[in-house]
Amino acid sequence: MTDKQIKPWVKPALEFGPILAFFAGYVFLKDREFMIGGVTYSGFILMTALFIPILALSTFLLWRITGKLSVMQIMTLVLVTVFGGLTIWLNDERFFKMKPTMIYLLFAGILGFGLLRGSSYLSLVMGEALPLDYEGWKKFTFRMMLFFVALAIANELVWRTMSTDAWVKFKTFGLPIAMFAFIFSQSGLFARHTIQKDKER
Template identity: 75%
Template structure:
């Protein structure tokens, strides 16, 4: 899937498809959190019911992204697989802890992949973001090292929050805290990106000539 040339689409569609299922889960959870549903002789909380809704929503949004862009990143595919696995366990065992552990597994895997790339002197992050952030080799190494630590930090934060705080707190953290943390991280790396941007170096070279 990832080798197909990307198709053109309106810039708001991609973030809408990526955030749509997450916001739908949040809204559904807020509406159903005080309800219990008797299904097949077992009681299911609103959290588990919304987990069952979230899985197909994410699958449909991922399929729509593939149809619209012509490709999927490894992160998108891995996220979908882990959502299906941990969400499925949550529904099957009627235990919300599995779904809460899912972000931990995602961020550990992302951090481990970036760490493996650093050990092998290969830039996996550039394969995903190279088109939107053209950096030189040193810039990618620094960014990947920092992002590896960031992902491991997110994994620790997720574990701490779901194990010590309420489900409401975790849902708010998952819906808003993680995206805000990701945005803040990339904003904090703007200096590194500017120093190692290949576009700026090319422009400076042209100006000098």
């Protein structure tokens, strides 16, 4: 299926909207408790329960609008559903806090496996946006793999040593900012290894 023409703000809104919705809901409900079926749930647990269908809906809309989903988007939805479900079922917020760690380690493992096979799986996801040569993709993929490992370690340190408030802020703002900063820091690599389209013609 080919890409569909969409407004530039639609994709970011669908990708980051659920995260911002979780943050806003958490801020509003964090000091409240809810009795459901004889079990007391915190505002964090309730927002986790709401976050899963919100993310599923945004992912579905993203697929309907753009005509495709990346492996990362699909795996993120699967892991959010699994770890979010465990969080709700066991009434234990630790499982949802562990979710980013599992996601980043999974992505790092997939990228590392691809590199061992002499391939850059990252190029399959970002190839249209970044026309890099083979060497550029290998270097960028290796650095991204290490970055994902660093994010996994950072998430573990934050949720295990800090408050839930601190973790929610870290998850909502810290991780996306770190990702943007990392991509920006690779501008030199992009400049050196970008394939000039006019040379291909």
